[in-house]
Amino acid sequence: MNMEILLLLFPVIAAFVIPAGSAVKKTFGRLPALLAFLAGFVYAAWLLPGVMEAPRVVITANWRPPFGINFLISPLSLGAVMMIYAAGFLSVLFDLQNTEKKKGQYYLLYSLVITASIGMVLTADLFNLFVFLEIAGIASFALVAAGSGNTGTASGAGLKYLIQAQIAGLLMLGGIALVYSASGVLNMGSLSSFAAFNPAFAFLAGVLILLPVLLETKLFPFNTWVGGAYSSASPSFAGTLSSVTAFAGAVVMGRLVLGMMGGASAFAPAAGKIRLLLLVLGVITVLYGEIAAFREANLKKMLGYSSIGQMGMVIIGFIIADAGAVTGALLLLASHSAAKLLLFFVTGFLVSKTGTPDRHALKGAGRAYPFVGALFIVGALTIMGIPLFSGFWGKLDVLKGAAAAGGPALAGFFAILAGTVFEGVYFLRAGHTLFLEGERKFEGKPNFTLVLTGIILAAAVITAGLFPQLIRPWLESAAKDLLSSDYGNIILQAGGAL
């Protein structure tokens, strides 16, 4: 039975009931969203042990692949689904005690972002991937523009994001059309073991298809939207941009580059060139992101640029394409999601107390709220990759893989090290401001929801840091799934001949 499709539907149901509910009560929407995300997380966790044994293919409308649209539930995609649901649940939980009550439509759009991210990660059809990317995009533009702060700035940031994402999406559509014209199929599984394309054509189509994913994961030069979007979005949505959409984008990029454009695929003649291009972009991204974060005074923008740097590191890990590096990249990706979400929650709370996102205004906030300050430090240390926190193992594995691979990957090695140095500087600088500087009077206590979500996230990264063996099995099977050349076969075995 194809019941696993329900994974995709829980937030859709929540999104559909919200308009009617909001006609009754303006802020209706938190409860359906919370319930939907919790249900999704529990269901995904229940499915996980079975899927670790054998991945499953879910078909829709009873048509076999590659004619119908199908979804692949594998260790990688199911794990990603769990993380997305968890991030969404924690974000809505955090918002419960936020000072500005959000309207019902906010939760509608938020549920759609979660739905689209889950769909992106699970789907095995190129056009379906495009549709989910567009859903996530449209909902994100609106949520960015609805964020805190000046209306004009927020709308401008939303517009810039919209224009860039639309161009990327339309060019991907062009690439999909070209691929269809050359191969006659739209299924990612079929394409991963298909007759080879012409090398120049494969490069063109491959790059076109990757554009929106590159924009979503904030790779250079497609990340000029990031600064404005992060500073305008509300703190929990900025956290979502890092932990959910960028996370899903990175997983999709891994699936496309390593799975659909792998060894025996239609894109094989250009796979080497595409990977080299991504490696170069990844290296530039790491340096660009970390240097920009270093120079930034706006705390939210700083965290956004830091996300850019981290995503660059993850891409480098994926490109190296050996089991150790990919495992490290996945762990880095996961700990970045958790830590960034934590940092954004803390930042949101602090900004609501000081009224401005400028980091100089936070002097002494760490001493006034020691627990919140400690949460900030936990998040910062995870991103920096200090031992005892989960980010350490991730970065270490990627560095080991880069050093072992040699050649162009060594540029990645040095870029990651340089990036880490910068991270250390700006995070420690922020910590210094929080704890060791100034005397400023703060009133009130930390919100209960902040404390609750903060404890959950901090516990996650610390546990994974102290006992990496707990999540190694999942990471390794996810990496194996990503690198396996069986991707096409798994999908097509549910189908048959073209």
Place this chain on the structure above:
Amino acid sequence: MKKRNEGFISLSAVILLAALGFLVFSALTDGRPGLNIGSAPLEKRVSFRYLTKSVNSPDQAEIPAAGVEFGTSGYENGSANIVTSIVVDYRVLDTLGEILVLFAAAGGVALLMQERNKKIEQEASVIVKTAVPVIMLFALVVGAYIVINGHLSPGGGFSGGAVIASAFILQFLAFRKNPRSTGFKITETLAGLAILAYGLIGLFTQGSLFANFLPTGTVGEFLSASGIVILYTLIGVKVAAELSAVSGNFIGGEE
């Protein structure tokens, strides 16, 4: 100074685009071995099986030689309009995604357009006010026809829903009256939940989401093609409600 700057930007954009165009052209006409644009003739594409309605046919390796004929029945999908069969049956999840896109856009507009237009506009003239109800009637009928004939002729829920919405837009513009948007919201919600319910019935009775559980009927008859009429009607209603709400948000006016 500004003019030179603009000219410079335009010129560099032209050069950039010319270079890109040249690169794309050379990639598409590259002579090296391997599939290139247009390499897949119709018989090798997935559409071939959509056209001959033989995706899940018993002998899946070969396409049955017996053809699909208008007026006969017993096929896996009963729609005479093959594009509709793809949109609503074979690749129905793309359509679900499309519904969610429109839903997100309408929700975004509703979230962001909070202040109503307070401008005083010119009243519509007598001619407009007399003609609009008549035109509205035509628009509603034509729109409904397009929606429910999606499986027999070009059309379907999206285009029909847009025509129906245009009737409501005319009403807003002529009479400056924004019918209570609560009605639209509730319609939208119910239609959306009904679409999901249809899909879930397919999931629980036939084994996968949106599977056909109604008989496929005779190709060309109105009551054919399983749930296509139902789905397209629900989609048409939802799209009409959403587009009317969006336009209502833009035009403003009193509640």
Place this chain on the structure above:
Amino acid sequence: METVLFGISAFSLVLVGIYGVLTRRNIIKILLALNILETGINLLIVSLGNTPGGKAPILTGSTAPVTPDTALFFADPLPQALVLTSIVIGLGTTALALTLTLRYFRSRKSLELGAEMTREEAAE
């Protein structure tokens, strides 16, 4: 031959659209260019499904039965279905973009991205 002609015109629309987005500063003009780009891509998709002299993929009373041989006389229906979805996505995006533009204009009193904040705004 027609396919090549369609392809070239689609590609020119795409180039015009990208040119417009890159060089224009007025938001409305940028959105118009985006729409032109979208039209170009849609045209490209449909043209790749063109069968020379093909019939529309709709069965009517006068159509011969569709067998594996006669099916080749139809135009490809899949790109048409893709374009259907793409047009709706473009509609949603344009509606949202216009909303954002309206909000931007009401606040900034200018239709150029990157305009300075007005004094009323900065006092908010």
